[in-house]
Amino acid sequence: MTVSRTTRIALFGAxxxxxxxxxxxxxxxxxxxxxADTTFGWPPSRFTLEWWSRAVGNQGALEALWTxxxxxxxxxxxxxxxxxxxxFALQRFRFFGRDSVSLLIILPIALPGIVTGIALNNxxxxxLGIDLGLLTVVIAHATxxxxxxxxxxxxxxxxxxxxxxxxxxxxGANGVTTFRLVTFPMLRSALLAGGLLAFALSFDExxxxxxxLGAGLETLPIWxxxxxxxxxxxxxxxxxxxxxxxxxxxxxYLAQRLSGDTASGGRx
Amino acid sequence: MSPNQAPSLAVQDPAGERAGRDAEPAVxxxxxxxxxxxxxxxxxxxxxxxxxxxxxxLGPSGSGKTTVLRMIAGFELPTSxxxxxxxxxxxxxxxxxxxxxTVFQDYALFPHMNVLxxxxxxxxxxxxxxxxxxxxxxxxxxxxxxxxxxxxKPSQLSGGQRQRVALARALVNRPRVxxxxxxxxxxxxxxxxxxxxxxxxxxxxxxxxFVFVTHDxxxxxTMSDRxxxxxxxxxxxxxxxxxxxxxPASAFVAGFVGTSNLLSGPAAEQVIxxxxxxxxxxxxxxxxxxxxxxxxxxxxxxxGAVTSVVYAGATVRYEVSLDAGGQLSVVRPNEGPAAxxxxxxxxxxxxxxxxxxxxxxxxxx
Numbered sequence: 001m002t003v004s005r006t007t008r009i010a011l012f013g014a015x016x017x018x019x020x021x022x023x024x025x026x027x028x029x030x031x032x033x034x035x036a037d038t039t040f041g042w043p044p045s046r047f048t049l050e051w052w053s054r055a056v057g058n059q060g061a062l063e064a065l066w067t068x069x070x071x072x073x074x075x076x077x078x079x080x081x082x083x084x085x086x087x088f089a090l091q092r093f094r095f096f097g098r099d100s101v102s103l104l105i106i107l108p109i110a111l112p113g114i115v116t117g118i119a120l121n122n123x124x125x126x127x128l129g130i131d132l133g134l135l136t137v138v139i140a141h142a143t144x145x146x147x148x149x150x151x152x153x154x155x156x157x158x159x160x161x162x163x164x165x166x167x168x169x170x171x172g173a174n175g176v177t178t179f180r181l182v183t184f185p186m187l188r189s190a191l192l193a194g195g196l197l198a199f200a201l202s203f204d205e206x207x208x209x210x211x212x213l214g215a216g217l218e219t220l221p222i223w224x225x226x227x228x229x230x231x232x233x234x235x236x237x238x239x240x241x242x243x244x245x246x247x248x249x250x251x252x253y254l255a256q257r258l259s260g261d262t263a264s265g266g267r268x
Numbered sequence: 269m270s271p272n273q274a275p276s277l278a279v280q281d282p283a284g285e286r287a288g289r290d291a292e293p294a295v296x297x298x299x300x301x302x303x304x305x306x307x308x309x310x311x312x313x314x315x316x317x318x319x320x321x322x323x324x325x326l327g328p329s330g331s332g333k334t335t336v337l338r339m340i341a342g343f344e345l346p347t348s349x350x351x352x353x354x355x356x357x358x359x360x361x362x363x364x365x366x367x368x369x370t371v372f373q374d375y376a377l378f379p380h381m382n383v384l385x386x387x388x389x390x391x392x393x394x395x396x397x398x399x400x401x402x403x404x405x406x407x408x409x410x411x412x413x414x415x416x417x418x419x420x421k422p423s424q425l426s427g428g429q430r431q432r433v434a435l436a437r438a439l440v441n442r443p444r445v446x447x448x449x450x451x452x453x454x455x456x457x458x459x460x461x462x463x464x465x466x467x468x469x470x471x472x473x474x475x476x477x478f479v480f481v482t483h484d485x486x487x488x489x490t491m492s493d494r495x496x497x498x499x500x501x502x503x504x505x506x507x508x509x510x511x512x513x514x515x516p517a518s519a520f521v522a523g524f525v526g527t528s529n530l531l532s533g534p535a536a537e538q539v540i541x542x543x544x545x546x547x548x549x550x551x552x553x554x555x556x557x558x559x560x561x562x563x564x565x566x567x568x569x570x571x572g573a574v575t576s577v578v579y580a581g582a583t584v585r586y587e588v589s590l591d592a593g594g595q596l597s598v599v600r601p602n603e604g605p606a607a608x609x610x611x612x613x614x615x616x617x618x619x620x621x622x623x624x625x626x627x628x629x630x631x632x633x
Contacts, residue, residue: 168378170363
């Protein structure tokens with residue numbers, strides 16, 4: 001499609017403005033993490049790495065990071081197993097209520113976090129009698145992490161069809177061998193993409209976490225929220241936020257690469 | 269026959285055992301039925317396919333031919349009836365327990381493996397030693413003239429090349445029966461015709477029983493030793509290409525294999541002299557512009573008016589509306605001046621054919 005010069009300039013202008021609105025504030029966070037002025041006046045006065053060295057030694061931040069990683073890994077693990085199984089069940093078998101089940105699996109990602117949070121909080125404490133702790137966060141995160149794994153896997157399964165597995169069985173491979181040599185290799189990149197997205201979702205979740213985390217535990221986002229308005233912690237918060245920006249960009253970038261290529265040219 | 273209960277697919281049978289089994293047909297289907305819910309896809313199929321035969325299952329889509337193939341392969345289990353391979357009942361066995369291999373319509377090559385790995389796959393899962401399976405895979409690739417492509421990924425091959433890889437991947441296992449599910453359907457006409465010749469040649473070389481599913485009657489006629497014509501989940505006729513084409517058993521077969529050219533009702537009574545439905549192949553009919561010449565002994569004739577003339581290059585097709593009622597197509601080689609043929613449009617002619625070329629068919633669907 002060809003567009004006139006004026007249109008092109010206008011479109012690029014709009015694109016630039018849109019991206020600036022999203023990314024300029026993030027840039028400010030990155031700059032402030034090395035801004036020597038504790039009140040973060042603008043423009044930054046002097047450059048310093050003091051906040052970074054203080055953050056590295058900050059016990060609360062490190063503990064929160066560790067909690068976040070554990071919760072994220074556990075929720076991702078659960079999501080990978082259950083999401084894949086659900087995708088197989090819904091893609092490969094026809095059964096009564098199949099469409100409803102599909103909707104029910106996807107719904108949690110659309111539900112407002114505050115609703116999920118309150119509901120799970122109630123269910124854990126009053127109905128099931130489970131004390132809030134890391135486990136309850138893991139379960140809560142898994143409810144929406146499953147969705148991204150499920151979506152990635154079912155999209156891949158749709159594209160593959162069942163033919164490759166039939167071909168494998170036809171050539172003498174039993175079900176286990178077929179899964180090992182054909183199905184799993186074809187799913188690998190979809191699983192990795194789904195897993196990375198699931199981890200990223202869990203890692204920055206705050207609303208549901210607030211309602212399901214046990215007393216005395218903090219995930220990284222919650223630590224940030226709690227420390228944001230304490231004057232002497234504020235510079236460290238900027239550093240943590242800067243780290244989070246980088247850490248969450250990488251998995252999303254990788255996930256996009258993985259779900260984009262590999263199998264796209266591969267449907268033979 | 270010696271009972272062979274070994275679940276493993278022996279790569280090479282002891283000679284005696286194979287000889288003992290040669291007496292049995294390669295494939296024997298008995299009262300085979302398959303229902304998907306309320307729909308009966310295959311309804312009582314009995315069939316014997318001999319060792320080394322090139323056997324085609326021909327029919328329109330939805331006629332049940334592919335479902336029969338899938339039951340022989342083991343992808344579908346019969347609702348009732350039995351599938352025997354070389355005398356052994358395999359009706360309930362899984363695909364990997366049957367000594368058959370399939371060439372799929374869309375080839376189903378493994379996209380994450382290169383050509384060689386695809387061809388080696390069957391030997392690999394049967395734990396054939398690496399050196400031996402490499403040798404056999406390369407040999408199979410040589411058979412389909414693709415030995416130079418061993419390192420390519422399937423996505424780097426053309427349609428015809430993928431097709432040949434799929435063939436090599438199946439043949440390398442030396443199956444008792446090779447099943448081919450419309451393997452040429454995705455290829456363009458020229459390539460398809462080339463592959464038809466090549467497939468037939470390969471079949472003769474390897475001597476494996478081929479069961480070939482197609483909806484293309486030309487393909488079935490040119491390649492097969494025998495053809496089964498399917499309609500509505502059942503077999504209408506089994507026979508050699510000549511039998512099926514020259515003596516179709518039913519109106520359906522007459523129409524599906526070649527052009528439907530039927531005389532029925534009063535027209536049949538008047539022209540043939542008997543009741544029933546009669547089929548005449550369009551190229552067996554002669555056109556005579558001279559209405560006065562009497563029919564010779566052993567010939568049938570009918571007069572009518574040419575309603576259309578279609579010029580098709582090598583042949584000319586005439587539609588003739590008979591005075592006795594009904595309509596016949598006539599196909600003549602384009603041997604004289606084309607203008608003469610076209611001039612016949614609208615004129616009255618006499619159609620003549622040998623008595624044995626009009627024959628009675630069952631009504632059927």
